[in-house]
Amino acid sequence: MSELKNDRYLRALLKQDVDITPVWMMRQAGRYLPEYKATRAEAGDFMSLCKNAELACEVTLQPLRRFDLDAAILFSDILTIPDAMGLGLYFEAGEGPRFERPITCAADVHKLPHPDPEGELQYVMNAVRTIRKDLDGAVPLIGFSGSPWTLATYMVEGGSSKAFTKIKKMAFAEPQTLHLLLDKIADSVISYLNAQIKAGAQSVMVFDTWGGVLSPRDYKLFSLQYMHKIVDGLIRAYDSRRVPVTLFTKNGGMWLEAIADTGCDAVGLDWTIDIADAKARVGDRVALQGNMDPSMLYAQPERIEKEVQSILAGFGNGSGHVFNLGHGIHLDVPPEHAGVFVEAVHKYSKQYHTK
């Protein structure tokens, strides 16, 4: 493997000195880029794009050709594991992901297999290997998975949800069934992420998109507990280098201390929390990733720059900050605005890293 030319992202996650604040964007390979739309059209549907290592690699690298990003993230779907468990993932136009065979009872959970990361999920590992090779050490590659709770919401609801009726019914009426399911998913996520690390991912991130719909007690019980299990089960160093792990719970701002207590290296922040407050609460223990409102990219360049400066000032001096949006980039953002954002982070962060 080539020597890593830019390791700012990995260093910042470990709170090691950096020259400028590293930056990447959640969903940076995506529909706001015309070249992404072209490749996706070539692939056919979304899962075909995910399952083709060459094309998944191509879309992963596209944003890096446009912007001076400090990390690449594997292009894949968060529902690869439930799909590999046999639930029958499909996409309904305008409806988002759906499962043909959702989980309804304990018997369904007992029947779930543990997918083999180099078997049913080998297409993901092939994508990781291809991307890592093509990156040629330019920047680190981030691997990822959905959190057990977040994956379980789709598996039990049968798709996207607003009120999370079915899974909450299960949580309150049949908690042991849900715990069995979450535990199985956690085991599969551990194998999946460890396989990504072995295939070349230099850092991993767990996306808990839906943990924020729970009460504090239920969040700890049904979501955080299983992310903790994942953190404990991950390969934390590989190829003589530490593999940092980032946990991100959308709307989890009130629970940062508990998230940091899992032993993860970094905590992702959405934009509903002031990064200065977050740093005061947990910044001695973990690095922070975030946290500009993705909608700020609709504003004019000057406004975007001002916002970047404000968040940089909020974090203040020293390492331990990976700049990002607080959620995935919106699909109708002008790509040039993303460029302004990335440049602004580099331009205005120098002053916080002089010693």
Next chain:
Amino acid sequence: MSELKNDRYLRALLKQDVDITPVWMMRQAGRYLPEYKATRAEAGDFMSLCKNAELACEVTLQPLRRFDLDAAILFSDILTIPDAMGLGLYFEAGEGPRFERPITCAADVHKLPHPDPEGELQYVMNAVRTIRKDLDGAVPLIGFSGSPWTLATYMVEGGSSKAFTKIKKMAFAEPQTLHLLLDKIADSVISYLNAQIKAGAQSVMVFDTWGGVLSPRDYKLFSLQYMHKIVDGLIRAYDSRRVPVTLFTKNGGMWLEAIADTGCDAVGLDWTIDIADAKARVGDRVALQGNMDPSMLYAQPERIEKEVQSILAGFGNGSGHVFNLGHGIHLDVPPEHAGVFVEAVHKYSKQYHTK
């Protein structure tokens, strides 16, 4: 007007002693009740139900006939003000509320009239007067309005939204236009709520359903500032009695201190915060309303009772707690479960009110 027979709800909001913890449910008059569905079918569409004082009164009183609730809440829509401003409210099946003429620019805002509460909105005041008369002093009547930010999201987006693209574009690119709009709405909300108070509402609540999609700075700037203006402009005592005002921002758990600083009497909590933490943070200044996850009503009676006990214990001894769900009751909840919930609050709260 008849003497108020049960004033627990009003007393708890003012932190005055009560015998047991008062309870009501957001959206307690609603689709989970078969009798509501029957009345709504009689009325035709939703707005016809809101605009018919007799039928609006009937559905307001329906849950009180089933459950031992400590307050009634005016049955109405949160979008009555923008409708009266001439935006052309209509309901698309499965799509929720829509406006024919959304706000797109400063000129649109300048043209907006201030609706007359006893003119275009007189149907609301008629409903308040009819309900108050029919309640005959059994329990207090709560009046309400949407918050300026929440109303503005519908007015600018043209209906419900997920990403709030248009209003955030306005907030970041043209903040002065949005401030003009929010200020106009706030003035209309003040007249509207004061008219409800004069018509018979004994307490008022402001629902900020969408404040939680903002960053802390933008929440204060675009949502809380205008709720503060409303609190300052409200009639705070009427008919020799204090008229308590409750502010509720969904997903506002991180900003309780700032909400309490407006001078409101009570802060509504959703279920993503532990009520014991909320009390420790602001309970010396305001009463708290909340905060059971509405999905808990899917569980079996024993589980519901246990949850009620847990929240009561979290709040602990003394007055200053109005029990409620953390959001509106779901439409597919068994009505008997709502009954179990209400009874449990009364049954298990006695011990916290002995002196």
